[in-house]
Amino acid sequence: xxxxxxxxxxxxxxxxxxxxxxxxxxxxxxxxxxxxxxxxxxxxxxxxxxxxxxxxxxxxxxxxxxxxxxxxxxxxxxxxxxxxxxxxxxxxxxxxxxxxxxxxxxxxxxxxxxxxxxxxxxxxxxxxxxxxxxxxxxxxxxxxxxxxxxxxxxxxxxxxxxxxxxxxxxxxxxxxxxxxxxxxxxxxxxxxxxxxxxxxxxxxxxxxxxxxxxxxxxxxxxxxxxxxxxxxxxxxxxxxxxxxxxxxxxxxxxxxxxxxxxxxxxxxxxxxxxxxxxxxxxxxxxxxxxxxxxxxxxxxxxxxxxxxxxxxx
Amino acid sequence: xxxxxxxxxxxxxxxxxxxxxxxxxxxxxxxxxxxxxxxxxxxxxxxxxxxxxxxxxxxxxxxxxxxxxxxxxxxxxxxxxxxxxxxxxxxxxxxxxxxxxxxxxxxxxxxxxxxxxxxxxxxxxxxxxxxxxxxxxxxxxxxxxxxxxxxxxxxxxxxxxxxxxxxxxxxxxxxxxxxxxxxxxxxxxxxxxxxxxx
Numbered sequence: 001x002x003x004x005x006x007x008x009x010x011x012x013x014x015x016x017x018x019x020x021x022x023x024x025x026x027x028x029x030x031x032x033x034x035x036x037x038x039x040x041x042x043x044x045x046x047x048x049x050x051x052x053x054x055x056x057x058x059x060x061x062x063x064x065x066x067x068x069x070x071x072x073x074x075x076x077x078x079x080x081x082x083x084x085x086x087x088x089x090x091x092x093x094x095x096x097x098x099x100x101x102x103x104x105x106x107x108x109x110x111x112x113x114x115x116x117x118x119x120x121x122x123x124x125x126x127x128x129x130x131x132x133x134x135x136x137x138x139x140x141x142x143x144x145x146x147x148x149x150x151x152x153x154x155x156x157x158x159x160x161x162x163x164x165x166x167x168x169x170x171x172x173x174x175x176x177x178x179x180x181x182x183x184x185x186x187x188x189x190x191x192x193x194x195x196x197x198x199x200x201x202x203x204x205x206x207x208x209x210x211x212x213x214x215x216x217x218x219x220x221x222x223x224x225x226x227x228x229x230x231x232x233x234x235x236x237x238x239x240x241x242x243x244x245x246x247x248x249x250x251x252x253x254x255x256x257x258x259x260x261x262x263x264x265x266x267x268x269x270x271x272x273x274x275x276x277x278x279x280x281x282x283x284x285x286x287x288x289x290x291x292x293x294x295x296x297x298x299x300x301x302x303x304x305x306x307x308x309x310x311x312x313x
Numbered sequence: 314x315x316x317x318x319x320x321x322x323x324x325x326x327x328x329x330x331x332x333x334x335x336x337x338x339x340x341x342x343x344x345x346x347x348x349x350x351x352x353x354x355x356x357x358x359x360x361x362x363x364x365x366x367x368x369x370x371x372x373x374x375x376x377x378x379x380x381x382x383x384x385x386x387x388x389x390x391x392x393x394x395x396x397x398x399x400x401x402x403x404x405x406x407x408x409x410x411x412x413x414x415x416x417x418x419x420x421x422x423x424x425x426x427x428x429x430x431x432x433x434x435x436x437x438x439x440x441x442x443x444x445x446x447x448x449x450x451x452x453x454x455x456x457x458x459x460x461x462x463x464x465x466x467x468x469x470x471x472x473x474x475x476x477x478x479x480x481x482x483x484x485x486x487x488x489x490x491x492x493x494x495x496x497x498x499x500x501x502x503x504x505x506x507x508x509x510x511x
Contacts, residue, residue, distance in 0.1 A: 023388075024350070024352075024379035024380075024381055024386060024388045025377055025378075025379055025388050025390050027350065027352060027379055027511060028352050028354055028377055028379060036394060039405055039408065039409070040405055040409050057401030057402070057405075058401070059401070060400075060401050060402070094401075125415070180415060180416075218409070218410045219410065219489065260406075260410075261491055261492070262406075262491075262492050262495060263402060303400075303402050305399065305400040305401065305402075308399055308400075
């Protein structure tokens with residue numbers, strides 16, 4: 001009788017031990033991992049012209065070269081735009097993983113620009129539940145064209161202030177990496193221009209914008225972005241003005257590819273905007289996709305790690 | 314009468330067996346936990362890729378491992394995202410482009426570490442051990458066999474170390490031609506574990 005009772009017991013025992021051998025690691029208990037934030041929703045800190053929800057990492061300096069050729073419809077004599085060039089040179093730096101700052105110089109209206117971008121919320125993969133990334137970008141630009149061109153009035157009639165050169169942009173970026181390959185963001189905002197050209201133009205220009213990307217392979221992504229300026233803020237030039245060469249405002253739309261090669265990201269795109277800072281591409285785009293007013297362009301980003309925030313062990 | 318006597322006896326017998334079984338049930342878990350098991354959550358695994366173009370080093374200080382000295386069974390779980398690099402972009406590319414850590418979050422090892430007797434484990438000293446088993450990286454399992462050393466410290470904890478090579482290609486990790494010169498064909502893996510008795 002004893003034998004019969006002990007036999008199943010022995011089996012039970014044998015089974016438990018072998019089960020434990022199968023997964024010894026369970027003995028360590030549940031793993032405690034800190035919050036794990038989603039990475040690489042976009043390959044770069046810019047989608048094309050506008051900011052993406054990504055920041056440069058803490059301690060990383062990003063040297064950016066932006067280049068836009070002339071418009072495709074400028075004709076054979078201009079080699080379909082490739083004879084012309086508009087350039088932005090910029091330096092971005094990650095102060096922390098959430099805070100990023102940057103400066104740039106544009107050949108478009110000889111403009112200097114600077115911005116601060118802060119991530120308020122970060123989308124989480126594990127350890128927390130934040131479903132989206134929420135960032136804010138505050139940017140400013142200083143128009144650098146000579147005063148005589150910018151201000152054709154005699155100084156004693158209408159004094160010129162340095163602030164006339166300045167414009168500001170505030171943008172909220174609400175975005176999510178939906179899957180390994182698909183990310184989307186909404187980035188509504190406001191551009192404030194201190195000095196506008198016409199009496200009927202508002203100084204504050206509101207826009208609702210969005211951008212998205214689809215990864216085509218591990219190293220290539222397709223991006224698109226659209227800036228929709230709410231109607232009634234930028235006046236349409238009269239027929240006489242249009243006849244004199246003044247062009248009505250158009251919304252900025254861009255399509256592009258991100259190609260990643262180690263420390264570089266190459267962004268190749270076509271866009272109807274020429275400028276690479278907010279006041280320029282959001283409020284001063286006049287070309288139209290439908291009649292060939294598109295520019296081929298590229299951004300090159302090269303990162304340098306200036307400081308490694310991780311403690312040495 | 315005699316039948317009743319037998320019956321009585323049998324009942325007593327059954328009772329005794331039952332008691333033994335209960336006793337055994339209580340004692341056995343104790344016996345199991347008294348086995349020589351060693352574990353850690355803070356093991357260190359580093360890897361090195363050395364090429365004339367650049368050197369890449371990743372460090373993971375959150376490696377989980379348990380070694381059952383009685384059976385020799387050894388297991389590792391390595392969270393891929395816990396590898397830290399000198400450059401943030403290296404870490405992003407490591408996870409996104411090579412290890413695909415969202416799809417394959419962990420590397421695992423299941424096998425045996427042998428070469429040390431129970432007697433040796435009781436006194437300080439350094440011993441050569443053999444580690445054999447299945448290494449799963451990027452969802453692809455390959456057998457590995459490597460030598461290591463095991464040091465028993467005076468306080469009863471043990472340190473284990475091993476160095477071996479892994480080929481990314483063996484684990485289905487594709488390296489495009491463009492960066493082929495920047496990543497070594499053979500990646501040196503360094504394992505340094507401080508186990509405590511469980």
